[in-house]
Amino acid sequence: MVRYGAQYGPDVTFLGVDRCDLDDPATWAGADVVVLGAPFDGGTSHRPGTRFGPGAIRTACYLPHDGSRPSLALRVDGLRDLRVLDAGDVEMYSGDIERALPALEAAVEKVVRGGAVPLVLGGDHSIAYPDAKGVANVLGAGRVSMLHFDAHADTGDIEFGSLWGHGQPMRRLLESGAVRGDRFLQIGLRGYWPGPETLDWMAAQGMRAYEMSEVVARGLDACLAEASALATDDCDGVFLSVDIDVVDPGHAPGTGTPEPGGLSARQLLDAVRRICLELPVVGIDVVEVSPPYDSADVTALLASRVVLEALSGMALRRADGPAWDPLRPLLDGRGEVSGGTPGAPGAPA
Numbered sequence: 155m156v157r158y159g160a161q162y163g164p165d166v167t168f169l170g171v172d173r174c175d176l177d178d179p180a181t182w183a184g185a186d187v188v189v190l191g192a193p194f195d196g197g198t199s200h201r202p203g204t205r206f207g208p209g210a211i212r213t214a215c216y217l218p219h220d221g222s223r224p225s226l227a228l229r230v231d232g233l234r235d236l237r238v239l240d241a242g243d244v245e246m247y248s249g250d251i252e253r254a255l256p257a258l259e260a261a262v263e264k265v266v267r268g269g270a271v272p273l274v275l276g277g278d279h280s281i282a283y284p285d286a287k288g289v290a291n292v293l294g295a296g297r298v299s300m301l302h303f304d305a306h307a308d309t310g311d312i313e314f315g316s317l318w319g320h321g322q323p324m325r326r327l328l329e330s331g332a333v334r335g336d337r338f339l340q341i342g343l344r345g346y347w348p349g350p351e352t353l354d355w356m357a358a359q360g361m362r363a364y365e366m367s368e369v370v371a372r373g374l375d376a377c378l379a380e381a382s383a384l385a386t387d388d389c390d391g392v393f394l395s396v397d398i399d400v401v402d403p404g405h406a407p408g409t410g411t412p413e414p415g416g417l418s419a420r421q422l423l424d425a426v427r428r429i430c431l432e433l434p435v436v437g438i439d440v441v442e443v444s445p446p447y448d449s450a451d452v453t454a455l456l457a458s459r460v461v462l463e464a465l466s467g468m469a470l471r472r473a474d475g476p477a478w479d480p481l482r483p484l485l486d487g488r489g490e491v492s493g494g495t496p497g498a499p500g501a502p503a
């Protein structure tokens with residue numbers, strides 16, 4: 155197979171890291187993290203454009219695209235201390251969500267089976283379903299908790315007559331059994347959606363939302379400490395899903411459904427760094443960057459730095475601890491770390 159590359163625009167990698175081809179196991183043997191682009195906005199309910207997110211996040215940086223980013227704060231190089239490869243985009247035609255999401259799920263599952271952490275660049279938030287489901291397909295239903303940064307709960311049931319869209323992935327994940335309701339932690343919710351019926355459903359699942367009002371009252375650090383303890387209680391790993399609209403539109407204007415009153419860019423970067431440093435993160439997605447609505451690349455740059463803080467945190471976690479590897483010990487015969495043929499694609503979403 156030939157590497158698919160980019161669905162839109164040039165086939166560039168995240169800040170110049172080496173490329174790989176998921177269909178050629180030799181090209182990603184030994185990878186710690188595999189970047190996947192999910193250039194999909196067919197699940198968008200309002201302003202589209204996130205199909206251009208992966209390309210913007212890969213390239214938004216004024217420094218050389220040389221596959222190296224030494225962190226001033228942590229004194230590690232997330233792109234070099236870890237083996238980070240970019241597998242290009244998964245082909246996801248916006249007009250066919252029921253084909254696009256399973257294609258992504260199969261790619262994520264393949265990455266996990268190979269012993270690498272999938273880092274998915276969205277794309278609208280509908281991709282969180284295949285992302286977390288693809289991880290759970292390997293590590294086990296209910297064994298991975300969710301830390302979800304967002305202005306929105308994304309727990310809608312049927313929207314515009316469809317079960318699939320960017321307002322519903324979290325409900326579908328719970329219904330599928332991939333993630334337990336009582337290990338589903340949401341941070342940054344605010345505004346005027348969803349309504350009471352959906353909030354009641356969320357409460358009945360045991361979901362815990364740290365709304366912005368609580369974050370402001372208690373402080374983000376206290377909320378994160380509590381959420382982290384829950385996320386690691388009787389779960390083997392953590393999936394981190396970052397909707398860039400958790401950040402205030404003043405710091406992240408390039409997104410489809412902006413909601414005033416969010417986190418600062420600084421708060422999100424610190425939170426992502428801390429989570430990836432302290433917790434066994436086994437999958438990440440960064441979603442809802444919509445370049446057509448961005449201004450001066452502010453939002454794409456922030457997403458780039460979210461990715462780098464995640465990788466820097468993981469790199470320091472490994473440097474600090476003998477048992478860093480978040481994934482390989484969990485595979486327990488379910489993976490094919492030794493470089494064999496990656497497993498069969500997951501069931502259709």
Ligand SMILES: [Mn+2]
Binds near residue numbers: 279305306399
């Ligand atoms: Mn959102």
